[in-house]
Amino acid sequence: MTQTPNNNAQRFDTLLVANRGEIACRVMRTARRMGLRTVAVYSDADANARHVREADEAVRLGPAAARESYLNVEAVVEAARRTGAGAIHPGYGFLSENGPFVEALDAADITFVGPPASAIAAMGDKSAAKARMHRARVPLVPGYHGDDQDDALLKAEADQIGYPVLLKASAGGGGKGMRIVESGAGFQAALDGCRRESRAAFSDDRMLIEKYLTQPRHVEVQVFCDSHGNGVYLFERDCSVQRRHQKVLEEAPAPGMSEALRREMGEAAVRAAKEIGYVGAGTVEFLLDADGSFYFMEMNTRLQVEHPVTEMITGQDLVEWQLRVAMGEALPLAQDELTITGHSFEARLYAEDPEQDFLPATGTLNRFALDLTGAGLDPERVRLDSGVESGDTVSMHYDPMLAKLIVHGDDRDQALATLGRALAALDVQGVVTNRAFLQRLATHPAFKAVDLDTRFIERNEATLFAPRTYRTEEYAGAALVGLSQLARECESDSPWDRHDGFRLNAPHTIRIALCDPAHAQDDDNSEAVVVVEGTREGDADPWHLSIGGETLMARLQPLEGDAVAVTLNGHRRRLQTRRDGHIVVMADPQGETRLFWRRIDAIDHGHHEAESTLTAPMHGTVVALLVETGQRVEKGMPLMVMEAMKMEHTMTAPADGHVESFHFAAGDTVGQGDVLLEFAADE
Incomplete structure (x- = not known):
């Protein structure tokens, strides 16, 4: 590739990362590998966060509120000056697509690891971006992108386009200020809600309207440009599985893509980037219709959360590419030197409760670990990008994403199987997460069959959130796991303090009731009763379990960490286990089982009435x-x-x-x- 002098970029030896969480940790690891000194910034809520602990230096920005810390341009620039940082990497979110921030860095002679302010402005205003994309011959979805924002006019335009339509914040991204409007009757309420969200997130309430395609796939192309006029695409990712317009599962390459369509979409993405004078890593997002037609949605002028799946299939470190391009170097590879190897998935682990409409959760991570060795996983094929560790606090102030679990396989089926095993091996305690929901997604027949579109979760809601039915083996395993953990919690050696059903000169006998946690407080819940009997003089001794007239011979063997081996009538299964209060949790590659566990031969384990009040479900x-x-x-x-x-x-x-x-x-x-x-x- 040709290289010409570049007077606007300069080499730097110190990098400040103006972000937090897993992306800050990720960028600093690559920077250190390149020999750069790293500087973290933090708010009061993140004073002891992982990205702060891992940095060579760290500078306080301000209080917990993002507007007073991570979004405070003056404070970030001053932190760079104070530490002698020659460049700032914005991560994704916060100031990553903030044109005035880039201009402030230019004025301070600090390199921004990203595109010029003009490119951010060109794509930041989505209405103006549509006009630029039309000029660059990039296909567009029918819609209204005008400056006139009168409510009546917007309603008339939506009526003319035809419902359903998609309302989107003109200055927005990441699902903020976005609503699907199914009919004219709900238009005004949706418009009011979008404007309110958009003002809060972007200080801008201008809206655009697009025809909402009923079953499109969300396919995006990773592009990279340098300051010497070179541009390439590093293939595509399918990000169709979303909730509230935010991605949950991503994969690369997009399944079912022909080489011709891949090339056509990739070349359109590069045209889009060159049209606005782009430099650095960017993502051009498209809607892919069932007939193979694709339409420009928007361009994210930053590194995307899902970039690791592209790294997995290309073997390239995109953060290193960013840093080298920011130093004025040419792109490391030309288009014909880039190839796809295998298949990759990324699952986003959120602190949220899918059973409660994905309500965000807070708390302390009592345990956060991924046991690759115990689960028989190849460290070269499984990667956990996280900004948290055991003991960290998940606060209300920032995005609820805790980590990204990325896997690679020779093909899609192999990668999906690896994802299932890795999710089962991921042990998170203390904070409610969407891990079990991710397992249900990854094992869903429609997902395996590539029956994908952007409403995948809504379309499969009945099966993804179906009431659980439990097998005898699950009841038996939960009874043993709960009993074993209860026995381990007893610190006394006195037989009178034991909780394992000890009786003098007689077999230990315990009666355990198990049911779905969602119905634990119901008066008419359907409980399974397990009678556990055994001598239990050693771990190798069997229990005898009676469940609904069926008798099982059972053993439970503790393994490393919270893993156990449960053997029922000679069938041995490895399980990752824990107990959350009265709920026993068991996970394996096929999914997660949660059962409310209580002894019914003890007088202090009865039902408790659930109080229903209008209280705040989260901070x-x-x-x-x-x-x-x-x-x-x-x-x-x-x-x-x-x-x-x-x-x-x-x-x-x-x-x-x-x-x-x-x-x-x-x-x-x-x-x-x-x-x-x-x-x-x-x-």
Whole structure:
């Protein structure tokens, strides 16, 4: 590749990473490998975060709120000056697509590891970007991208395009300020919600409207350009599996892509990048219709969260490419030197509860580990990019993503099998996560069959969230695991303090009831009763289990960490286990099983009534009060909106009635469990 002098870039020996979490750790690892000194920045909430602990130096930016810390341009620039950093890597999110930030770095003679401000501006305004893409001969979805933002005009344009339509924040990305509108009746409410989110996230409430394709796939192309006029595409990723317009599972290459379509889409992406004078790593996102037609969605002018799957199939370190391009070097490889090897998946591990509409979760990670050796996984084919470790706190202030689990295989089937084993081996305790949901996705028949589109989760909701039915083997395993963990918790040597059913001169006998945790408080729940009997003078001695008239001979052998081997009638299974209060959790490559466990031969393990109150389900901020005090409402009607971890959550009326009083106003911060309002149900 040809190289010409570049007077705008310079080599640097110290890199400041203006981000947090797993991307900050990832960038610093690559920078250190290249011999660079690394500087982290942090807020008060992240004073002891992993990225701070791993950096050569770290500088405090300000309070926990992002606007007062990670989004504070002056504070970040001052941190670079103070530490002598010659360059700043923005990661993804925060200041990564902030044109004024890039201009401030130019003024301070600090290299920005990313595109010029002009390129960010060109793609940041999505309406203007559509016009540029039309000029570059990049296919576009029909829609309205005009400057006139009158509500009535936007409604008229949506009516003309035809429903469903997609409302999108003109200045946005990452699913913020975005709604699907199914009919004209819901247009105004969706518009109001999008504008509110967009103002909060981007200080800009301009909207654009696009025809919503009912079953498209989300396929994006990784592009890279340097300051010498070279541009390449590093193939594509399929990111169709999403919730709330945010990606959950990604894979590369996109399954079912012909070489001709791959080349056509890749060349269109490079044209898009060159049209705006792009430099560095970027992603051009397309909607791929069932007939093979594809349409430009947007360009993310930064490194993407899912870039590791591209690294896995190409063998390239994209962060190193970023740093070298920022130093003024030409791209390491030409287009014809790039090849695809195998298949890769990335699963995003979030602190959230999929069973509660993906409600974000907070807390302390009592344990966070991935046992590759014990699970028989190849370290060359499994990678965990995380910004947390055991003992870290997950706060309300930032995005709930904890880590990314990336796997590689010779083909899609092999990579998917490896993903299942790796998810089972991932041990996370102390904070609710979506790990079990990821396992259900990865093992879902439609996902295995590449029956994909951007509404995959909604389309398969009935099976992804179906009520669990449990096998005898699962009841038996849970009974033994819970009993074993209960026995280990006893610190006394006295037989009177033992919890394993000890009886003098008689077999140990225990009666255990198990049921789905979602129905643990139901008066009419269907419990399975397991009678456990054995001598238990040593770990090798068997238990005798009776379940619904069936008798099993069982053994439980502790393995490394929280892994155990459960043998039932000669069939041995390795399980990753833990107990969350009264819930026993067991995981293997086929998925996760959670069962509420209680002894029914003890007087202190009865049912407890569940209290139902209108309390805050997580730490967050009140965004809006949607009804007046005293106003009569019907069950399910929205009452107030909260925001946490960059997502909005609506509190609804539990019954017909009225709100007697609100305890908080818009803008107030609330803690998990705080009573939000007084509600009076109709007699």
